[in-house]
Amino acid sequence: QVQLQESGPGLVKPSETLSLTCTVSGGSITSYYWSWIRQPPGKGLEWIGYIYYSGNTNYNPSLKSRVTISVDTSKNQFSLKLTSVTAADTAVYYCVRHLGYCSATGCSSWFDPWGQGTLVTVSS
């Protein structure tokens, strides 16, 4: 049974870079596509972007200029970097697995399972 666990700093200063890592256990990261999703406190969910083990990525246009997602197959991990953060980036960040259909040109997929989530607060 695949499980995901997010890790990284819980506090980031404005204008700095948010960095998180997701560790995949119970299965190989090479078998699926993987995404980051975030949820500001008390609000809805926003898809950030996905990655395949080959390095193929796709980002939400609303965040594309600030987001980089990378993968480390040797550690069965993938990571998120979000630059120039502001208070609006304060959220619980989840890593998730794609199910459904994905290809090099895009995904048509739902998400399961989800990591437990990690709260990142942007504040000085």
Next chain:
Amino acid sequence: EIVLTQSPGTLSLSPGERATLSCRASQIVSRSSLAWYQQKPGQAPRLLIYGASSRATGIPDRFSGSGSGADFTLTISRLEPEDFAVYFCQQYGSTPSTFGQGTKLEIK
């Protein structure tokens, strides 16, 4: 991008009652590419339904999804105490995938 509007924002019902939650899209959702999730306080969302009407593994049959085009419904036939939570819909028929703002199902 496709905007999903969920209604009602809050639904107050009693255990044993039937719950009907709506998710309306701003455009046609291709191939009924819609999923439903349940989220309890302090927990990650849990997949309930995908493909508009297919139950995920381990989901009780009191949960059912229906709809097509731009209108979708999640029905919980007989509410159990553990069903009171927030429910989100997600469309994955077009990029970027988007979520509704959620419906809170609370105990009356």
